[in-house]
Amino acid sequence: MPGSDANLEAYCRSVAERAKLASMQTARLSGQVKNDWLRASAQALRSNAEAILVSNRFDLDAAKAAGLSPALIDRLTLDPRRVEALAGALESVAALPDPLGEVLDSSRRPNGLEIAKIRVPLGVVFFVYESRPNVTADAAAICLKSGNAVILRGGKEAAHSSRALVDQLRASAKDVGVPIDAVQLVETPDREAVSHFLGMADCIDVAIPRGGEALIRRVAAEAKMPVIKHFTGNCHMYVDRVADLDMAVKLIVNSKCQRPGVCNACESLLVHREIAPAFLPLAARALLQQGVELRGDERTRQHIPEAKMATESDFFTEYLDLILAVKVVDSLNDAISHINHFGSHHTDAIVTNDLHAAREFTAAVDSAAVMVNASTRFNDGGEFGLGAEIGISTDKFHARGPCGLKELTSYKYVCYGTGQIRQ
Amino acid sequence: MPGSDANLEAYCRSVAERAKLASMQTARLSGQVKNDWLRASAQALRSNAEAILVSNRFDLDAAKAAGLSPALIDRLTLDPRRVEALAGALESVAALPDPLGEVLDSSRRPNGLEIAKIRVPLGVVFFVYESRPNVTADAAAICLKSGNAVILRGGKEAAHSSRALVDQLRASAKDVGVPIDAVQLVETPDREAVSHFLGMADCIDVAIPRGGEALIRRVAAEAKMPVIKHFTGNCHMYVDRVADLDMAVKLIVNSKCQRPGVCNACESLLVHREIAPAFLPLAARALLQQGVELRGDERTRQHIPEAKMATESDFFTEYLDLILAVKVVDSLNDAISHINHFGSHHTDAIVTNDLHAAREFTAAVDSAAVMVNASTRFNDGGEFGLGAEIGISTDKFHARGPCGLKELTSYKYVCYGTGQIRQ
Numbered sequence: 001m002p003g004s005d006a007n008l009e010a011y012c013r014s015v016a017e018r019a020k021l022a023s024m025q026t027a028r029l030s031g032q033v034k035n036d037w038l039r040a041s042a043q044a045l046r047s048n049a050e051a052i053l054v055s056n057r058f059d060l061d062a063a064k065a066a067g068l069s070p071a072l073i074d075r076l077t078l079d080p081r082r083v084e085a086l087a088g089a090l091e092s093v094a095a096l097p098d099p100l101g102e103v104l105d106s107s108r109r110p111n112g113l114e115i116a117k118i119r120v121p122l123g124v125v126f127f128v129y130e131s132r133p134n135v136t137a138d139a140a141a142i143c144l145k146s147g148n149a150v151i152l153r154g155g156k157e158a159a160h161s162s163r164a165l166v167d168q169l170r171a172s173a174k175d176v177g178v179p180i181d182a183v184q185l186v187e188t189p190d191r192e193a194v195s196h197f198l199g200m201a202d203c204i205d206v207a208i209p210r211g212g213e214a215l216i217r218r219v220a221a222e223a224k225m226p227v228i229k230h231f232t233g234n235c236h237m238y239v240d241r242v243a244d245l246d247m248a249v250k251l252i253v254n255s256k257c258q259r260p261g262v263c264n265a266c267e268s269l270l271v272h273r274e275i276a277p278a279f280l281p282l283a284a285r286a287l288l289q290q291g292v293e294l295r296g297d298e299r300t301r302q303h304i305p306e307a308k309m310a311t312e313s314d315f316f317t318e319y320l321d322l323i324l325a326v327k328v329v330d331s332l333n334d335a336i337s338h339i340n341h342f343g344s345h346h347t348d349a350i351v352t353n354d355l356h357a358a359r360e361f362t363a364a365v366d367s368a369a370v371m372v373n374a375s376t377r378f379n380d381g382g383e384f385g386l387g388a389e390i391g392i393s394t395d396k397f398h399a400r401g402p403c404g405l406k407e408l409t410s411y412k413y414v415c416y417g418t419g420q421i422r423q
Numbered sequence: 424m425p426g427s428d429a430n431l432e433a434y435c436r437s438v439a440e441r442a443k444l445a446s447m448q449t450a451r452l453s454g455q456v457k458n459d460w461l462r463a464s465a466q467a468l469r470s471n472a473e474a475i476l477v478s479n480r481f482d483l484d485a486a487k488a489a490g491l492s493p494a495l496i497d498r499l500t501l502d503p504r505r506v507e508a509l510a511g512a513l514e515s516v517a518a519l520p521d522p523l524g525e526v527l528d529s530s531r532r533p534n535g536l537e538i539a540k541i542r543v544p545l546g547v548v549f550f551v552y553e554s555r556p557n558v559t560a561d562a563a564a565i566c567l568k569s570g571n572a573v574i575l576r577g578g579k580e581a582a583h584s585s586r587a588l589v590d591q592l593r594a595s596a597k598d599v600g601v602p603i604d605a606v607q608l609v610e611t612p613d614r615e616a617v618s619h620f621l622g623m624a625d626c627i628d629v630a631i632p633r634g635g636e637a638l639i640r641r642v643a644a645e646a647k648m649p650v651i652k653h654f655t656g657n658c659h660m661y662v663d664r665v666a667d668l669d670m671a672v673k674l675i676v677n678s679k680c681q682r683p684g685v686c687n688a689c690e691s692l693l694v695h696r697e698i699a700p701a702f703l704p705l706a707a708r709a710l711l712q713q714g715v716e717l718r719g720d721e722r723t724r725q726h727i728p729e730a731k732m733a734t735e736s737d738f739f740t741e742y743l744d745l746i747l748a749v750k751v752v753d754s755l756n757d758a759i760s761h762i763n764h765f766g767s768h769h770t771d772a773i774v775t776n777d778l779h780a781a782r783e784f785t786a787a788v789d790s791a792a793v794m795v796n797a798s799t800r801f802n803d804g805g806e807f808g809l810g811a812e813i814g815i816s817t818d819k820f821h822a823r824g825p826c827g828l829k830e831l832t833s834y835k836y837v838c839y840g841t842g843q844i845r846q
Contacts, residue, residue: 024763028786107808113797115807122819123789205819226649226820247842254844340447362837363451366546374536374840383845384538384836385530396545396628396833397649398821410819413807414785417797419670421677422806 008188012196015151015184016203019124022181023149023205027121031098033177034145038094040172042087045137048168049083055164056133063157075132076158086137086165089388093141096387099405100147114416119409121147123205126197127390128219130211131155136162140169140183142388146408149182151197151204155211156189194219201225208403210391228399228407230391232318233263233346235376238270238335238361240352245279247373248351249286252324255349255376257290261320263392264347264379268315268325270335273299276328280304292322299328315342332357336364343367346394347379368394368401431611435619438574438607439626442547445604446572446628450544454521456600457568461517463595465510468560471591472506478587479556486580498555499581509560509588512811516564519810522828523570537839542832544570546628549620550813551642553634554578559585563592563606565811569831572605574620574627578634579612617642624648631826633814651822651830653814655741656686656769658799661758661784663775664695668702670796671774672709675747678772678799680713684743686815687770687792687802691738691748693758696722699751703727715745722751738765755780759787766790769817770802791817791824 045052056078063073078086105117125143127150129135136154143150154162166185173180186193198207201224208228209219220227237255239248255266271279280303284294288306295314296307307326314325315338329335339348349371350361362370369379379401381389386404393399399407468475479501486496501509528540548566550573552558559577566573577585589608596603609616621630624647631651632642643650660678662671678689694702703726707717711729718737719730730749737748738761752758762771772794773784785793792802802824804812809827816822822830 024787024789027789109806109808113801113806120819221647226818244842250842250844258845358839364447366447366450367835369836369838372837372839374838374843375845377845378536378838378840378843379836383532383536385532395649396543400833401836410823412790413792413802413824414795415792415797415801416781416795417801419667419673420797420801421673422681422798422800 005192008190008192009196011188012193013200015186016124016197016200018181019149019151019184020203022179023121023123025179026144026149026182027100027123027147029147029178031100034098035094036176037144037172037178038090038141040176041137041141041169042090042094044168044172045083045087045090045165048164049080052083052161052164052168053078053080055160058160059133059158068157072131072157076161078133078161082134086134089134089138090141093145093388096145096405098145099409104411111420112418113420116414117411118414119406120412122408122410123148124203125150125408126153126204126207126225127151128153128194128207128209128211128215129155130215131157133158133161133165135210136165136185137169138388139390140166142390142405143408144178144182146405148408149179149184151184151186153186153194153197159189195222198222199224208390226398228391228393228403229395230263231346231394232344233265233392233394234268234316234318234342234344235264235266235346236268236270236339236343236348237266237376238329238339238348238350239272239275239279240332240350240354240357241272241274242353242357243275243279243351244353245275245282248279249282251349251351251373251375252283253286253290256287256292256324257322258375258377260322262377263318264376265320266324266349266376267317267319268327268342270327270329270338271300272332272335273328273330276300276303280326287324290322292324294324294326296326297328300326318344332360336361339365339367344394346392347371347376349374349376368392428615431613431615432619434611435616436623438609439547439620439623441604442572442574442607443626445602446544446546448602449567449572449605450523450546450570452570452601454523457521458517459599460567460595460601461513461564463599464560464564464592465513465517467591467595468506468510468513468588471587472503475506475584475587475591476501476503478583481583482581491580495554495580499584501556501584505557509557512557512561513564516568516811519568519828521568522832527834534843535841536843539837540834541837542829543835545831545833546571547626548573548831549576549627549630549648550574551576551617551630551632551634551638552578553638554580556581556584556588558633559588559608560592561811562813563589565813565828566831567601567605569828571831572602574607574609576609576617576620582612618645621645622647631813649821651814651816651826652818653686654769654817655767656688656815656817657691657739657741657765657767658687658689658769659691659693659762659766659771660689660799661693661752661762661771661773662695662698662702663755663773663777663780664697665776665780666698666702666774667776668698668705671702672705674772674774674796674798675706676709676713679710679715679747680745681798681800683745685800686741687799688743689747689772689799690740690742691750691765693750693752693761694723695755695758696751696753699723699726703749710747713745715747717747717749719749720751723749741767755783759784762788762790767817769815770794770799772797772799791815
């Protein structure tokens with residue numbers, strides 16, 4: 001464990017350099033060896049479940065002593081069922097196809113040069129996340145399956161649990177011939193360690209922060225390497241002039257209430273003025289029944305007397321709670337402009353029976369995922385069939401939306417010739 | 424033209440916001456309209472060639488007065504033939520397929536949700552480059568064809584020439600229904616303007632610097648948005664134990680001498696010790712004939728008496744000149760380690776007849792392009808068949824190697840349902 005500042009930096013440098021070295025080996029592991037590691041790790045978690053739960057108890061005791069909220073303590077808690085789920089998740093990643101080696105494009109040029117664009121790993125991933133221990137195992141699995149080495153920097157609340165999990169992953173690595181430094185956990189709670197890693201662009205290829213907005217802003221501001229950001233999801237549902245009312249009610253209730261604390265939950269409802277008199281009372285009844293607090297503009301409140309008055313800031317807010325902002329709009333175009341202005345380019349949905357409106361909405365709304373007649377909650381790696389995800393990117397650069405195995409890769413050009421020279 | 428610091432920032436903000444607005448329109452232009460613009464621009468350059476040459480004369484007079492080198496003045500010079508080449512390049516971009524709308528992946532999920540991953544533009548490109556005027560027209564063409572708006576910040580040496588070209592591009596835009604602010608040229612030589620733009624991540628989606636290492640380092644350090652970097656090309660050619668000697672000589676001469684001042688020219692030659700006695704004298708004769716200065720390690724100098732002594736720093740250097748560092752290595756693995764340590768991950772080549780060596784080299788060398796029995800000079804958008812390029816990325820993130828139309832795009836997920844909700 002590092003002491004002084006210089007010690008801390010030397011410690012971080014050593015972790016980063018070991019990750020870099022490991023990444024040169026992980027890039028070339030066969031799919032078989034990576035899957036052996038995932039399956040051996042799953043068995044190791046099962047066999048050592050009791051020891052893992054003992055470590056988890058240290059974290060839970062500290063969390064209770066620190067007065068963490070019951071919701072946070074629940075996220076932190078492992079039990080035999082959750083350890084089994086962790087093991088199962090590792091086996092699911094093993095069952096996914098190996099993304100590496102795929103030929104993304106190829107051609108034979110007029111001079112006979114044969115060019116192939118081949119999928120390769122990014123290298124070293126620095127993953128900074130908050131306190132759920134299951135994220136530790138998931139992230140390690142997905143990074144290594146895609147051929148990368150990973151430096152895990154988890155929340156200090158889960159330090160003992162993460163340590164116990166990573167110990168098992170590293171022991172399994174040793175057993176099957178994966179370099180143990182392919183998975184490293186940062187051994188110090190010192191916040192400065194994150195800054196040191198974020199400066200080491202010579203060893204780390206990408207930083208991925210996952211957690212609250214402050215964490216992501218800090219990583220984005222300090223990182224000298226590229227960052228895959230996972231910002232707020234201020235998601236919208238727009239109910240168009242011609243829409244199936246029952247479907248629209250079902251979709252807004254699901255988008256808002258099925259799991260309100262996550263990034264693809266809906267935060268604002270926009271309703272075309274022509275359908276508002278029929279739709280808003282129906283929607284209000286269903287939403288109020290689920291305990292949702294409604295905050296509407298003036299025209300909304302004409303149809304929903306229970307709605308509080310919405311301010312402009314409501315429309316910028318990711319509530320992550322049972323609160324919904326509601327606005328009546330004059331047209332499809334007004335809905336699109338509102339979403340592109342107030343939204344966070346994460347997930348936005350239209351409910352409509354109008355072909356032109358569906359096509360216009362999907363073309364003009366500048367978001368990672370645009371839904372027609374479906375819940376916003378579907379923007380998710382599992383739901384999209386990616387199998388596993390390390391986050392949902394709100395960037396447009398490199399990866400957008402759910403980030404699975406392929407999003408943790410790059411490519412190289414491999415060219416075979418017979419002595420071609422450039423004229 | 425802005426005066427005070429506050430004026431400068433307000434000017435940059437206005438340029439960036441106009442670009443953002445324009446980008447929402449350029450994203451949705453039909454391929455036809457974009458091609459109309461490219462062809463109309465080509466005609467406008469031809470029709471206004473004389474006026475463009477007059478503007479170019481202002482730059483040339485200033486360059487001579489400032490004592491610029493003949494090579495730099497040549498790069499700056501336009502003449503009727505070069506204006507015609509500029510126009511022809513715009514027409515070539517028009518002839519390329521539209522990258523937008525391509526479905527990169529799609530699936531129908533078990534619940535019936537139809538998911539398509541569709542290619543869309545990045546948005547606003549801030550392109551910072553040095554003094555060649557042809558880059559102005561090329562960059563505008565490739566950015567707009569891929570649906571982006573572009574802010575062009577050229578070198579001050581070419582200010583009048585770039586202004587004259589951009590005036591034509593904007594006039595043609597107006598004629599065919601492309602928003603004129605899709606192409607903007609920064610109207611001030613103030614270096615601070617670049618810093619202001621690099622801070623405007625809310626309007627600008629990507630910064631692309633093209634020029635000397637200092638420029639690229641500055642942009643990478645200051646940018647708050649993603650950067651596509653185009654760093655040094657410290658490229659290698661490795662002649663393996665079993666290789667065709669004549670082919671190897673031809674390839675090293677082409678890689679070093681065909682155009683020594685560019686990023687994919689070869690800077691270091693590595694030779695297996697078993698082939699060194701036969702190969703090095705042959706290679707030396709051909710290279711010395713081309714006026715190449717050779718700098719070798721001790722073992723090289725046993726076979727090439729004319730070679731100067733190489734220091735370690737020679738092997739880190741991108742000469743961009745008729746100088747070549749030469750080293751004898753003991754094995755394929757030593758060659759690979761040398762390249763991954765001293766190289767810049769740009770372009771590296773092996774000359775070999777050994778299948779295993781070719782496969783090992785292409786797998787283990789971590790570079791954007793890896794060549795087998797071909798010149799390093801082929802790592803180029805035109806040579807790879809991309810049609811046009813805005814640079815050659817040395818990053819692994821987002822885009823690696825030649826950056827053409829597709830590398831200036833992102834994607835979005837468009838999902839059609841029939842009322843699906845998440846369980």
